[in-house]
Amino acid sequence: MSRPDISDRKRDHIELCADQDVEARIKTNLLDAVELFHDSLPELDVDAIDLSASFAGKRLKAPLLITGMTGGAPEAERINKELAMVAQELGLAFGVGSQRAMARNPDLTATYQVRDVAPDICLLGNIGAVQAAEMSTAQTEDLVGAIGADALCVHLNPGQELIQPEGDRDFRGCIDAIARLVEELSVPVIAKETGCGLSPRTLDRLAKIGVKHVDTSGAGGTTWIGVEAMRAPAAQQTLGELYWDWGVPTAASIVYAKRREMNVIGSGGLRTGYDAARAIALGADIAGMALPWLRACYNEGAPGARAFGERCLTALRTAMALTGSSNVDELRQAPKMIGPRLERWLAADPRR
Amino acid sequence: MSRPDISDRKRDHIELCADQDVEARIKTNLLDAVELFHDSLPELDVDAIDLSASFAGKRLKAPLLITGMTGGAPEAERINKELAMVAQELGLAFGVGSQRAMARNPDLTATYQVRDVAPDICLLGNIGAVQAAEMSTAQTEDLVGAIGADALCVHLNPGQELIQPEGDRDFRGCIDAIARLVEELSVPVIAKETGCGLSPRTLDRLAKIGVKHVDTSGAGGTTWIGVEAMRAPAAQQTLGELYWDWGVPTAASIVYAKRREMNVIGSGGLRTGYDAARAIALGADIAGMALPWLRACYNEGAPGARAFGERCLTALRTAMALTGSSNVDELRQAPKMIGPRLERWLAADPRR
Amino acid sequence: MSRPDISDRKRDHIELCADQDVEARIKTNLLDAVELFHDSLPELDVDAIDLSASFAGKRLKAPLLITGMTGGAPEAERINKELAMVAQELGLAFGVGSQRAMARNPDLTATYQVRDVAPDICLLGNIGAVQAAEMSTAQTEDLVGAIGADALCVHLNPGQELIQPEGDRDFRGCIDAIARLVEELSVPVIAKETGCGLSPRTLDRLAKIGVKHVDTSGAGGTTWIGVEAMRAPAAQQTLGELYWDWGVPTAASIVYAKRREMNVIGSGGLRTGYDAARAIALGADIAGMALPWLRACYNEGAPGARAFGERCLTALRTAMALTGSSNVDELRQAPKMIGPRLERWLAADPRR
Amino acid sequence: MSRPDISDRKRDHIELCADQDVEARIKTNLLDAVELFHDSLPELDVDAIDLSASFAGKRLKAPLLITGMTGGAPEAERINKELAMVAQELGLAFGVGSQRAMARNPDLTATYQVRDVAPDICLLGNIGAVQAAEMSTAQTEDLVGAIGADALCVHLNPGQELIQPEGDRDFRGCIDAIARLVEELSVPVIAKETGCGLSPRTLDRLAKIGVKHVDTSGAGGTTWIGVEAMRAPAAQQTLGELYWDWGVPTAASIVYAKRREMNVIGSGGLRTGYDAARAIALGADIAGMALPWLRACYNEGAPGARAFGERCLTALRTAMALTGSSNVDELRQAPKMIGPRLERWLAADPRR
Numbered sequence A, B, C, D: 001m002s003r004p005d006i007s008d009r010k011r012d013h014i015e016l017c018a019d020q021d022v023e024a025r026i027k028t029n030l031l032d033a034v035e036l037f038h039d040s041l042p043e044l045d046v047d048a049i050d051l052s053a054s055f056a057g058k059r060l061k062a063p064l065l066i067t068g069m070t071g072g073a074p075e076a077e078r079i080n081k082e083l084a085m086v087a088q089e090l091g092l093a094f095g096v097g098s099q100r101a102m103a104r105n106p107d108l109t110a111t112y113q114v115r116d117v118a119p120d121i122c123l124l125g126n127i128g129a130v131q132a133a134e135m136s137t138a139q140t141e142d143l144v145g146a147i148g149a150d151a152l153c154v155h156l157n158p159g160q161e162l163i164q165p166e167g168d169r170d171f172r173g174c175i176d177a178i179a180r181l182v183e184e185l186s187v188p189v190i191a192k193e194t195g196c197g198l199s200p201r202t203l204d205r206l207a208k209i210g211v212k213h214v215d216t217s218g219a220g221g222t223t224w225i226g227v228e229a230m231r232a233p234a235a236q237q238t239l240g241e242l243y244w245d246w247g248v249p250t251a252a253s254i255v256y257a258k259r260r261e262m263n264v265i266g267s268g269g270l271r272t273g274y275d276a277a278r279a280i281a282l283g284a285d286i287a288g289m290a291l292p293w294l295r296a297c298y299n300e301g302a303p304g305a306r307a308f309g310e311r312c313l314t315a316l317r318t319a320m321a322l323t324g325s326s327n328v329d330e331l332r333q334a335p336k337m338i339g340p341r342l343e344r345w346l347a348a349d350p351r352r
């Protein structure tokens, strides 16, 4: 697992995600099972709707996060910078991709640094739980400090690792590492899935060790089991196809996390501001997206990303107006109808 | 927003509605989830079935309403006159479209006047809630008086406004305006949606300010978010596509309104007398339709509209016969089976 | 309504039913929602399974009925004779079609008489409820006597009548007529639908006047609304298309009738011995079919009908064997799983 | 029913199963209605996951069984030897097909003997319940002894027999025979279905006579009613088509059996290690498959079978890792979501 490996893999990932069908095939994130009740009498000025939110102690102009994707290579640097710039302009949160490459090769640090173009944003660092278990708290603190992050995402991705030919197979020590970071790190720790969702049992374990922030990254959107299947030799490809849709749908995972009083980034398969509105109406504090930002930026650069962001804000504002929500807290209480497929997942949680 | 604007828009609307696919795409109005129980022993003379009903203090020969669509332009005048004439012949209720154009330009009053051809019908005036908030009660009373209306529909259409490029965006004051009109106007006020349905919360607010009549105009039929999307520039078109099916299905909205003891016009996506029968069996006092009347009249003139109306009456009478209902009150009590998709919406109402 | 009319209509009906698609389009009879539990240890000799049943006081070799279809014309005579002959051979029950033609023109009596070829069968006469209301009990008794029937089906078909251009439209007096016949006729009266099913309310009314035998003839099979739509001029055709699938599915109707402790002929859309088995497992005493017998006989004569009957018996015996039922009573108690769509209909019965 | 008959039939069966579509058409085994909850924090070393299990007193390296298929002919001998060899290598259980042919013609014994290549495996003998009823315990004991079996499957296949032209039709005495074998045989008796599943009533009867081991062989996979339909003359073919999907889905049957505290082989339509994982998560002790092993071996010999086995082990290990199960017992307790279609079957069991 030499450094070039990681860079190549990152390039592979970005190209595959930009061009290929890397999303769930049969499963949906079940946000489509959420029907927000229309309000015919919103009694508000749409342009005065307050989209602001806060997360991890920082104020956002809108409850949206560009979830962590990349770093460690020249293309990655451009993408990070451009998306962070848009985040700064629109007042969104932004996360970098896994800082593993930079932990191994400090020369790559610059590919993650965005504070020059995005001084005010809520910025999230990122490291894998397995790597976190191999590093001291001080080393981890350095990752955070080097980019000026406001919080650190510790990502959980056993699904991806098992399909990735060179992937990790020993997941012991992750819980202890996260517990230690929660205790010792100077910034909040966000336990973050990467497309398979957080289940009731995983959330119970996270709650027990004091984790207060999670990113659901549920099933129904980009599937990393799928992405790795595309890159893998035949045997692992078959395995990846078999588990392509594995995981907890985003909508269910959001509700599970709120039942445990977490601060929740609702993510996994969100593609529009309407999806963001439904995620928040289920209880998410903010809504995260990865793939659509990548595609907008990869294909059309910063202007494309900016346009996508504006479309999201307009759509979110529209949902708020049509549910009579004058701010994000009211959207979070908006009356809704939960369809039977989601209801069934919600009932399978022992803590319902 | 000059007067020609409105006239142009009205022409656009009529042409789009006459020719294009302007109806819900995925959602249905859920009347298809209502199964009326067959009665093998109706014990009645089908030709003696009493279709009469009353609404807003007027007697109707049949519980059907041609809901408000137009006014303010020459084509509009022809359509209003022809449909009102058919309403007079068949004993149906009839509504004019928004009288906003006439409020601004009194010269257009004639395009709304139908009492010459329809002296006896239950005639409904029409004004938007946002406009009502900008007008005094006296000005509103004038609109009613000028056409000899029996009641005034105050239409609620935030969905449409948000997609319409030149649409309203400030919905404050609507509730107060409706409350004032309920109090001060000489005729009953009907709170009327325009294709997104009335939700439990909206209905609760209307009940609180004393509104006794509503027109559900639920989701599943003509979508004004869709119609405006067709007319809009690219960005708003995307937004309109996203919210194309937004709203509360008609069948649910009817039940919500009856639970609040409203006088209910069940409308939104009704296309036949069978649909009308199911809307009434759910509790609606009368059943309203817009699009099919427009199409019949636009394409085949008064004879086409008359033929459509007669088909509706026959189909309604047939449903009454086959449920053993000798009058509309009995149809309203007819035994039925509610399918699970509708049941789910009904259970989402806090006041079930 | 001259006699030739009836004969022509009968010919029309037979030809349409033999060749065209005259069955339900969207609705099923919901026997497909009944899953009989497999018995891996039936502990019986399949060839010794006792298929015998009794109905209306007569013993049958198998719980099957060829439901009433025809009479009054030469082709009708051939069909009646051939089907009755097969019934005699296989020990099934058999019903003639409406004896209205013969009531008007006694010359046609022979076209209904089958006792020469079927001396032992359980034979059912047939008259419409509207006609029964116009006839004295003595006249009705004559119809029964003239063909040596064991019971009289009084058929209820308001759905068909309303689509049939020359159909009845006054259904008053039917209940009284049936009550009178139950009281005065020498043979049992069977209240029989003709494809729209018996609903809870209809069954309650029948129970109240002492009717003990019903033929459900539920929705999901031959639709007489459909057949008449095919024969009707444009306006009624449109109406018939609209109500094509109207009615209570057979499976629901059987359960409704058993809850009221009726003797039940389960019919409407049954096409195989497997369907018959499921109807009986829901509680039907015997299972009736019309269309498949007509088609077998019309296209392949008595040998075709016999072959069809034998296939039914084998399939029924197979279902009995695989549910471990050594006789029809045991089949009626066979463990089963009711699918959700049927469950929903069953729950809509006030007397569940 | 001379000996050559059986050999021919066996050849037919193998060829049909290898080439043709012999699986359920509409029904699924409902393992697709089981959603295992993802565990983002498995806290285990994937390569140290303990797949071992035990069944019928023997230890297995993995909870998988190659269910009984063949014997009695030269091709059968090759298949038995090759699959047993793979079972030995991978540490799986293996069953031979019906030993009826060998009971009639001891010369065929060698075609069932695999101990030379598979000295350590858990080996299951196989005889039909009808044949068992015709044999003494001593004769049965000989079948077991001749191949060195660890347990004897008594297969129940009334569905197949009724479609097979030369099939058994008298199923009396099977229960007594099984009771006797449970009492007198030196090895455990496994009551085994062959594709129609074990229903609650059948399981209650088996429990009552002391049977402790069952193989569900539920509906949703290979259908023997279907295979026999393919071989049968026209009349039986029609019958076979009608009952093609008959039976209790595997997933339901597994739960029914666990509710009765049986040792359960979950089988019927399992095709991957993921299916095996879901069967075990429902409570099965081990997971059985027939058709995919046959096809792998028939088309690609021992290497193909070995490759298939390894794929199953990897997929099973993956499911265990992603549910955080470090051994098979933990997989059996893994949190899961049961879909509504399976739930319905589970609720139809009187002993739920």
Ligand SMILES: Cc1cc2nc3c(=O)[nH]c(=O)nc-3n(C[C@H](O)[C@H](O)[C@H](O)COP(=O)(O)O)c2cc1C
Binding pocket: A013, A014, A017, A067, A068, A069, A070, A096, A097, A098, A126, A153, A155, A192, A193, A194, A195, A217, A218, A220, A221, A222, A267, A268, A269, A270, A288, A289, A290, A291, A292, A294
């Ligand atoms: C190109 C790409 C790279 C990603 N890299 C990371 C990563 O390094 N760390 C991480 O936590 N998640 C990573 N993710 C996962 C996303 O943050 C997100 O959880 C997931 O894609 C689901 O969201 P989506 O459906 O909106 O894409 C990546 C996603 C994409 C598309």
Ligand SMILES: Cc1cc2nc3c(=O)[nH]c(=O)nc-3n(C[C@H](O)[C@H](O)[C@H](O)COP(=O)(O)O)c2cc1C
Binding pocket: B013, B014, B017, B067, B068, B069, B070, B096, B097, B098, B126, B153, B155, B192, B193, B194, B195, B217, B218, B220, B221, B222, B267, B268, B269, B270, B288, B289, B290, B291, B292, B294
């Ligand atoms: C061409 C057209 C114009 C309309 N204009 C008005 C209007 O001015 N005021 C109003 O309250 N509703 C208006 N509507 C809405 C209808 O009254 C009705 O609520 C809606 O179309 C849903 O019913 P439908 O599915 O039967 O068309 C219009 C509808 C159509 C088709």
Ligand SMILES: Cc1cc2nc3c(=O)[nH]c(=O)nc-3n(C[C@H](O)[C@H](O)[C@H](O)COP(=O)(O)O)c2cc1C
Binding pocket: C013, C014, C017, C067, C068, C069, C070, C096, C097, C098, C126, C153, C155, C192, C193, C194, C195, C217, C218, C220, C221, C222, C267, C268, C269, C270, C288, C289, C290, C291, C292, C294
């Ligand atoms: C050609 C034809 C003629 C029929 N005529 C009569 C009739 O005269 N009287 C009656 O009670 N039912 C009549 N029926 C209705 C049947 O008895 C039966 O109730 C109905 O067709 C539903 O059963 P199926 O789906 O098996 O056809 C007729 C049906 C057919 C197909």
Ligand SMILES: Cc1cc2nc3c(=O)[nH]c(=O)nc-3n(C[C@H](O)[C@H](O)[C@H](O)COP(=O)(O)O)c2cc1C
Binding pocket: D013, D014, D017, D067, D068, D069, D070, D096, D097, D098, D126, D153, D155, D192, D193, D194, D195, D217, D218, D220, D221, D222, D267, D268, D269, D270, D288, D289, D290, D291, D292, D294
């Ligand atoms: C070719 C073939 C032959 C079989 N022969 C037998 C047999 O002799 N005895 C038996 O108990 N089951 C027999 N079976 C049934 C299987 O053991 C198994 O129960 C059934 O095929 C369902 O599993 P599957 O869907 O994985 O194939 C046979 C199956 C196949 C495919």
